[in-house]
Amino acid sequence: MRWLSDDKLKHLRGVVSEPDFNATKYTFVKELGRGGMGTVYLAEDRDLDRLVAIKVLNTPELTEDLADRMIREAQIIARLDHHGIVPVHDVGTLPDGRIFYAMKYVRGSRLDEYAAQGASLRDHLRKFQAVCDAVAFAHAHGVIHRDLKPQNIMIGSFGEVLVLDWGVAKIRDDPRSSAAYQTSDGTVIGTQNYMSPEQARGEVDQLDERADIYSLGAVLAFLLNDQPKAGKAAAAISSKAMSSEKANRYATAADLSADIARLLDAEPVSAYRENAFERVSRWVGKNRFLVLLVLAYLLMRIFLIFTSRS
Numbered sequence: 001m002r003w004l005s006d007d008k009l010k011h012l013r014g015v016v017s018e019p020d021f022n023a024t025k026y027t028f029v030k031e032l033g034r035g036g037m038g039t040v041y042l043a044e045d046r047d048l049d050r051l052v053a054i055k056v057l058n059t060p061e062l063t064e065d066l067a068d069r070m071i072r073e074a075q076i077i078a079r080l081d082h083h084g085i086v087p088v089h090d091v092g093t094l095p096d097g098r099i100f101y102a103m104k105y106v107r108g109s110r111l112d113e114y115a116a117q118g119a120s121l122r123d124h125l126r127k128f129q130a131v132c133d134a135v136a137f138a139h140a141h142g143v144i145h146r147d148l149k150p151q152n153i154m155i156g157s158f159g160e161v162l163v164l165d166w167g168v169a170k171i172r173d174d175p176r177s178s179a180a181y182q183t184s185d186g187t188v189i190g191t192q193n194y195m196s197p198e199q200a201r202g203e204v205d206q207l208d209e210r211a212d213i214y215s216l217g218a219v220l221a222f223l224l225n226d227q228p229k230a231g232k233a234a235a236a237i238s239s240k241a242m243s244s245e246k247a248n249r250y251a252t253a254a255d256l257s258a259d260i261a262r263l264l265d266a267e268p269v270s271a272y273r274e275n276a277f278e279r280v281s282r283w284v285g286k287n288r289f290l291v292l293l294v295l296a297y298l299l300m301r302i303f304l305i306f307t308s309r310s
Contacts, residue, residue: 019056023095026054026102034058037167038070042105045089052089056100067099069167074101076143076169084134086154086162107157112150115223121230124223125260130161132216132257138163139209139253142172146207148215149194150222170207194218197244209253210246216256217241217249233263236272 019041021028026043029051033040038055045052057070071091078088090102108114111131115124131153138145145152145166152165168189189207190199196214198206220238224230237259243249250256259269268274 051105052102053105054102057098070099082137106154108155111153114155121227129260132253134163136253144170149191210249213249233269233272240271
């Protein structure tokens with residue numbers, strides 16, 4: 001009897017688990033990632049001659065709720081036409097009955113991987129501001145993400161920032177929202193260390209945009225963790241966003257983004273009250289060139305005074 005090697009067994013399992021795209025316009029390439037509800041594959045769109053990412057429902061035992069949830073996820077993403085949110089191209093059903101949807105294939109790295117590469121604090125803040133802007137757009141269209149974390153944020157090969165994985169998103173005041181009939185009070189939605197206290201308590205009906213604000217604050221704290229020169233103002237922004245009382249958080253993601261913009265421009269931020277010394281230091285830092293010019297002028301004047309006396 002011949003025994004199959006571990007590598008061959010792994011290959012055979014992969015072949016068996018590959019989705020059947022024969023009835024579609026897509027050709028399977030490889031698996032990209034596997035989650036709780038679905039697996040994302042790289043595929044080729046034969047009609048348009050381009051690579052796409054396709055999310056396929058994991059379970060072959062399809063239930064109406066799971067199918068509706070998958071379709072609703074695709075519909076939620078499709079309604080968010082923003083450069084910071086991956087667009088959906090297509091939705092359909094495989095021969096085995098599983099729902100799938102195709103979306104733009106983004107080359108790049110997750111935010112946690114990108115942060116490990118040692119980019120500057122200023123670059124991290126710029127990337128975070130782009131995340132806030134995408135989330136603010138979603139909120140303006142009534143969509144709450146509910147699972148914001150570095151692993152669900154992609155930095156593209158050209159530095160573009162995209163928010164991914166809207167699988168547990170909720171549409172505010174919409175009874176058709178997938179989460180509305182997939183979850184109930186007591187069900188915890190989100191990721192530990194990034195979910196708001198009200199999420200952790202399973203208070204589904206109490207969740208609003210400020211739950212995402214908390215998660216954004218946790219993402220910012222993650223980015224500041226390895227930045228020794230981040231400063232008190234940056235930490236205060238994160239702390240305000242992560243307030244245990246949602247009434248004390250930023251009211252909107254746009255407000256959070258605005259404070260990041262002020263921080264980048266060396267302006268006072270709403271989350272932190274500076275003392276007199278800090279105000280002077282910030283002003284000097286912002287107007288360094290002007291300060292150097294004044295100092296150079298004063299030194300020149302002093303030099304002229306002394307030389308004229310000699």
